[in-house]
Amino acid sequence: MIDYAAPLRDMQFILGELAGLDTIAALPGFEDASPDVVEAILAEAGKFAAGVLAPINVAGDRQGCQLDAKGRVTCAEGWKEAWDRFVEAGWVGLSVPTEFGGQGLPKLVSTPVWEMWFSTNMAFAMLPQLNVSQAEALRIAASDELKRTWLPKIVSGEWGSTMNLTEPQAGSDLAATRTRAEPTPDGTYCLFGQKIFISYGEHELTSNIVHLVLARLPDAPSGVKGLSLFLVPKYLLDADGNPGASNDVHCIAIEHKLGIHGSPTCTMSYGEVGGAVGYLVGEANRGLETMFIMMNEARFGVGVQAPGLAERAYQLALAYARERAQGRDAVTGEAGKPILCHPDVKRMLLSMRARVMAMRALLYTAAGWFDVAHANPDRTVAGKCRRYIDLLMPVAKGWCTEVGQQVCWDAIQVFGGMGFVEETGIAQFARDSRITTIYEGTTGIQANDLVGRKILREGGETLYELITELRGVVLELRLARELGVIADALAANVATLERTADWVLASGKANLAQVLAGAVPFLKLFGTVCATWQMARLALAARRTLAAREGDTAYLASLVELARFHALTFAPEAEALGVAVREAGQSVVAFDDALL
Known part of the structure; x- marks a missing residue:
C-alpha cells in the first residue's frame, strides 16, 4: 500500500480562497490562527497521519478488538502507543476552548486535520472525535462542578468518551428507551439498563471512560420528553480526582462488523450489581436536547469522514492506475502503458477527485460558518451562518457520506479484480465507509x-x-x-x-x-x-x-x-x-x- 500524502495544497486553497480563513482569524479569540500557524499545524498533522496512524490501520482491520472473560477489551497492536502519542501532541483539544485545556483554534482549522485522521485510520479517529463531541455537550449543558471535574481530562485525551443512546428495542425511536435512573440521597443517581452499538464503550487506551447515557427518571413523562442525560464513568474518582473504584458498568459483548474493525463497538450493561453511579447533566427530562449537541458535532464529524476515506481511496486508485500496465493505448495502440491511459479509467479517477473536492469545499465552508456563528459579534452575520448550519447539517452528513462511499467503491473498480482481493488494501476503505451512511442517523x-x-x-x-x-x-x-x-x-x-x-x-x-x-x-x-x-x-x-x-x-x-x-x-x-x-x-x- 502506498504512503499517504496529505492533500495540503487542496486544503490550503479551500481554506484561504473559499472558507475565508483570514476573515475567521480576525474574529475575537481566533487571532492565533495566522497563515503560518495554520500551515505548520497542517504539515505536522499530515506527518502524524502518515507516520503514526496509517501504519497501524491494517493491523486494526485484520486483528480487530478482543473481549476477554472479565469484560476487558484490547485494541490492535500499536494502538495504545499511537493513542499516547496522539494525546502527548495535544491533538484532541485542537479546537476546544482554552479554559478547559484546549488550544481554542477555529473549527475551520481542525476540520482538515480531522480529515487527515479519517483518511489514514478512521477506526482510531472515532475515539478522539467522541471526546470532542462530548466536551462540547458538557461545555454547554453541564454544571460548573462537572465541568471542572471531567472536562480537562476529556479534552486532553487522558480519559475517553462515549455516547449511549441506542438500546435493543430503541434504535431511531428513542421514545422506546427503557434505561432508568433512580435518585439517591447524596444527589447522584443509580442507572439500570443496557445500551448497544457503543463505540469505544470499553478499551485499554485511556485510564477512564466517561459515558453520557440517556435514561428515564421514575417520574419522567413518556416519550422523548422524559429522557434525561447522565455522566457515568467507568471508574469513580477518589478524593484526589483520580480513577478509583470500579463503577457498575460492564461491557458484555462486542460486535463483529463489516468494517471499522479497529474500533470496539460494545454492548454495555449498567447496574448489574446494585446500580451504576451517574451524575445528571443539565436539566431533568431535557437530556435529548443536550445529547443532540453531541450528536450534531458527531454528525458533522461523520460528514468529514467521507472526504477523508474518499481521498485515501482516490490516492490508492491513482497510484495503482499509474503503475499497472494492462492492454494497449486505445488511441495510439502502444502496448505496455499503464491503465491510466485508458479514457474510462481516467474518467473514474477524475470523477473521484472532483467529488472529493466538492465535499471538502462544502464541509470546510460549513466549518467556517460554525466559527462565525460562534465568534462574530455581528448578530446578523452570526445568525445567518447559524441558519445555514442548521439547514445544511443533514446534507453535510447525509449527502457527503453517500458520495464518499461511492468514491470508495469506484476505487475498487479502478483496481479491477485486484480490488476484490483483501491483500491490496483498497477493500478496507469501502467496508469502513459503509457505516458512515448509517450511524449518527441514517x-x-x-x-x-x-x-x-x-x-x-x-x-x-x-x-x-x-x-x-x-x-x-x-x-x-x-x-x-x-x-x-x-x-x-x-x-x-x-x-x-x-x-x-x-x-x-x-x-x-x-x-x-x-x-x-x-x-x-x-x-x-x-x-x-x-x-x-x-x-x-x-x-x-x-x-x-x-x-x-x-x-x-x-x-x-x-x-x-x-x-x-x-x-x-x-x-x-x-x-x-x-x-x-x-x-x-x-x-x-x-x-x-x-x-x-
Whole structure:
C-alpha cells in the first residue's frame, strides 16, 4: 500500500480562497490562527497521519478488538502507543476552548486535520472525535462542578468518551428507551439498563471512560420528553480526582462488523450489581436536547469522514492506475502503458477527485460558518451562518457520506479484480465507509430532518435565502465568459431546487407521505446543487488567482477544468432527482405493501 500524502495544497486553497480563513482569524479569540500557524499545524498533522496512524490501520482491520472473560477489551497492536502519542501532541483539544485545556483554534482549522485522521485510520479517529463531541455537550449543558471535574481530562485525551443512546428495542425511536435512573440521597443517581452499538464503550487506551447515557427518571413523562442525560464513568474518582473504584458498568459483548474493525463497538450493561453511579447533566427530562449537541458535532464529524476515506481511496486508485500496465493505448495502440491511459479509467479517477473536492469545499465552508456563528459579534452575520448550519447539517452528513462511499467503491473498480482481493488494501476503505451512511442517523433520517424540520417547519425561509445567494454566484460566473458552462449548470440546478422546494412546501400538508417518500432524493438533489455551487466557487477563486498572476498556473488551471468536468458530469443529475421527488412518491404511496 502506498504512503499517504496529505492533500495540503487542496486544503490550503479551500481554506484561504473559499472558507475565508483570514476573515475567521480576525474574529475575537481566533487571532492565533495566522497563515503560518495554520500551515505548520497542517504539515505536522499530515506527518502524524502518515507516520503514526496509517501504519497501524491494517493491523486494526485484520486483528480487530478482543473481549476477554472479565469484560476487558484490547485494541490492535500499536494502538495504545499511537493513542499516547496522539494525546502527548495535544491533538484532541485542537479546537476546544482554552479554559478547559484546549488550544481554542477555529473549527475551520481542525476540520482538515480531522480529515487527515479519517483518511489514514478512521477506526482510531472515532475515539478522539467522541471526546470532542462530548466536551462540547458538557461545555454547554453541564454544571460548573462537572465541568471542572471531567472536562480537562476529556479534552486532553487522558480519559475517553462515549455516547449511549441506542438500546435493543430503541434504535431511531428513542421514545422506546427503557434505561432508568433512580435518585439517591447524596444527589447522584443509580442507572439500570443496557445500551448497544457503543463505540469505544470499553478499551485499554485511556485510564477512564466517561459515558453520557440517556435514561428515564421514575417520574419522567413518556416519550422523548422524559429522557434525561447522565455522566457515568467507568471508574469513580477518589478524593484526589483520580480513577478509583470500579463503577457498575460492564461491557458484555462486542460486535463483529463489516468494517471499522479497529474500533470496539460494545454492548454495555449498567447496574448489574446494585446500580451504576451517574451524575445528571443539565436539566431533568431535557437530556435529548443536550445529547443532540453531541450528536450534531458527531454528525458533522461523520460528514468529514467521507472526504477523508474518499481521498485515501482516490490516492490508492491513482497510484495503482499509474503503475499497472494492462492492454494497449486505445488511441495510439502502444502496448505496455499503464491503465491510466485508458479514457474510462481516467474518467473514474477524475470523477473521484472532483467529488472529493466538492465535499471538502462544502464541509470546510460549513466549518467556517460554525466559527462565525460562534465568534462574530455581528448578530446578523452570526445568525445567518447559524441558519445555514442548521439547514445544511443533514446534507453535510447525509449527502457527503453517500458520495464518499461511492468514491470508495469506484476505487475498487479502478483496481479491477485486484480490488476484490483483501491483500491490496483498497477493500478496507469501502467496508469502513459503509457505516458512515448509517450511524449518527441514517441518510433517511437526515432526509426526513431536512424536509420536515428544516424546510416544512420554517416554510423554506432559509432555503430560499440560500437560493438567492446561489443566484448571485451565477451572475458572477456569467461575467467570466470561459466559465459559461459552469454558470449554465448552476443556474439549471438552482431552478430545479427552487421548483422542487416549491412542490414540497405546497404538498407538505395534503400529501406528506409522498413528500417523505421523496425525502432522500431531495437530500441528494440539494447536495448535488451544493456541490455545483462549491465547485463554481472553486473555479471563480482559481480564475481570480490566475488573473492576479499568483500561484501555480498549471494547478489553478486544473481546478477550473475540474469544476467544468463536475458541472458537465454531476450537475445534470439534479433534474432527474427533482423528478423523483415530485413524481415518484405517488407510486411509493400507492404500491400495495403486500406485493413488495
